[in-house]
């Protein structure tokens with residue numbers, strides 16, 4: 407029989423797998439991230455979002471941004487009032503997130 411040696415050779419170690427759009431629902435993960443932050447998710451959903459954040463760098467970055475924003479908002483609420491620049495930054499970040507979500 408013919409030797410089929412063209413396949414099988416040359417496949418090196420598996421590299422990092424780039425996030426595939428649509429494979430895991432990033433939009434849902436990001437939407438749920440807010441509930442996840444607030445601890446409002448059911449344990450099952452919680453694990454699902456956490457698993458997604460661990461394997462999806464884009465969502466993880468967004469999630470960390472959310473954490474930072476939340477901390478900023480909390481801090482600025484405790485102290486007097488949020489500076490207008492901070493509030494504008496937060497609002498633009500949030501609208502950026504919404505825009506990105508709508509692109510999916």
Ligand SMILES: [Zn+2]
Nearest residue numbers: 432435462465
């Ligand atoms: Zn994702």
